[in-house]
Amino acid sequence: MSVLEVANASRWFGNVVAVNDVSMQIGPGVTGLLGPNGAGKTTLIAMMAGFLAPSAGMVTLDGAPVWNNVSIYRAIGLVPEREASFGYLSGRQFVRANAELHKLPSPGEAAERALGIVEMGEPAGRLISTYSKGMRQRIKLAAALVHDPAVLLLDEPFNGVDPRQRMHLMELLTRMGSEGRTVLFSSHILEEVEQIARHIEVVVSGRHAASGDFGAIRRLMTDRPNVYLLRTSDDRKLAAVLMAGESVAGVRLEPRGGVQVQVTDFGTFAVALPRLAKEHGITLREVTPTDESLESVFAYLVSA
Ligand SMILES: Nc1ncnc2c1ncn2[C@@H]1O[C@H](COP(=O)(O)OP(=O)(O)OP(=O)(O)O)[C@@H](O)[C@H]1O
Numbered sequence: 113m114s115v116l117e118v119a120n121a122s123r124w125f126g127n128v129v130a131v132n133d134v135s136m137q138i139g140p141g142v143t144g145l146l147g148p149n150g151a152g153k154t155t156l157i158a159m160m161a162g163f164l165a166p167s168a169g170m171v172t173l174d175g176a177p178v179w180n181n182v183s184i185y186r187a188i189g190l191v192p193e194r195e196a197s198f199g200y201l202s203g204r205q206f207v208r209a210n211a212e213l214h215k216l217p218s219p220g221e222a223a224e225r226a227l228g229i230v231e232m233g234e235p236a237g238r239l240i241s242t243y244s245k246g247m248r249q250r251i252k253l254a255a256a257l258v259h260d261p262a263v264l265l266l267d268e269p270f271n272g273v274d275p276r277q278r279m280h281l282m283e284l285l286t287r288m289g290s291e292g293r294t295v296l297f298s299s300h301i302l303e304e305v306e307q308i309a310r311h312i313e314v315v316v317s318g319r320h321a322a323s324g325d326f327g328a329i330r331r332l333m334t335d336r337p338n339v340y341l342l343r344t345s346d347d348r349k350l351a352a353v354l355m356a357g358e359s360v361a362g363v364r365l366e367p368r369g370g371v372q373v374q375v376t377d378f379g380t381f382a383v384a385l386p387r388l389a390k391e392h393g394i395t396l397r398e399v400t401p402t403d404e405s406l407e408s409v410f411a412y413l414v415s416a
Pocket of ligand 1: 125128129130131147148149150151152153154155156
């Protein structure tokens with residue numbers, strides 16, 4: 113069993129608090145670390161990997177602190193978000209260099225094995241600078257896997273990767289998880305996370321906001337109150353009709369035209385709106401969510 117435990121970990125840079133008193137437990141299988149940009153995901157992953165010291169609290173792997181513990185590097189593989197600046201090396205040279213850094217007994221064999229896992233054996237002779245984004249992610253993954261770690265940490269691995277390569281990467285991570293590895297990847301996209309993560313941890317503004325399976329997180333996100341702006345052929349009439357409906361908490365006629373509606377249950381509202389409009393002979397011209405930004409979704413989660 114490889115269980116990463118983050119215990120009241122904080123990390124600050126000067127007066128910026130990047131991670132604020134976060135506690136979570138990450139066990140075998142695939143976990144998604146979800147949060148908007150700047151939430152502290154990279155900082156948290158760096159602390160989990162033992163590359164960054166917590167300012168307070170600690171991170172342990174099966175009870176052993178990961179910071180300042182050289183032996184732990186043998187158990188953890190990290191795929192960082194930033195591009196490896198080794199474009200002048202071939203994929204094979206890069207992966208092998210990592211095997212040598214780990215002082216593996218047969219670095220060549222270990223490199224070939226890792227290249228095989230990510231199916232990069234064939235292009236491994238080419239320079240990394242000639243690779244697509246997806247291939248660069250795979251070569252970084254091979255480098256992180258070269259010492260066969262029990263824990264694999266990936267920072268935004270799907271960012272900028274085309275759909276076919278993304279699918280391939282997702283299959284790989286799913287396989288790693290089902291083999292019993294502890295796999296954690298970060299993302300700011302819920303749809304991406306829920307496709308492969310058994311478990312989701314949400315961080316917002318450096319704080320731990322929620323934890324659960326994707327169903328629970330999805331419900332938390334979609335059940336929040338939503339505000340929509342509707343433009344119609346008869347705003348006043350629609351406002352009156354909507355106020356009588358169950359899924360609406362508030363209606364306001366906008367001075368510059370349109371109705372702003374606060375919806376409590378989006379599912380019911382989405383079905384009721386077109387039906388009500390039709391029944392009352394009102395034409396819907398526009399339905400726009402006014403607070404659909406990811407930040408507002410996450411802000412709701414933090415206040416939940
Ligand atoms: N070395 C540093 N010095 C100063 N501030 C930092 C440093 N590293 C991170 N921060 C700040 O800490 C906060 C969290 O950053 P972090 O990169 O961990 O977030 P993130 O969730 O990974 O976001 P992104 O996906 O945008 O990288 C941000 O406000 C960031 O500006």
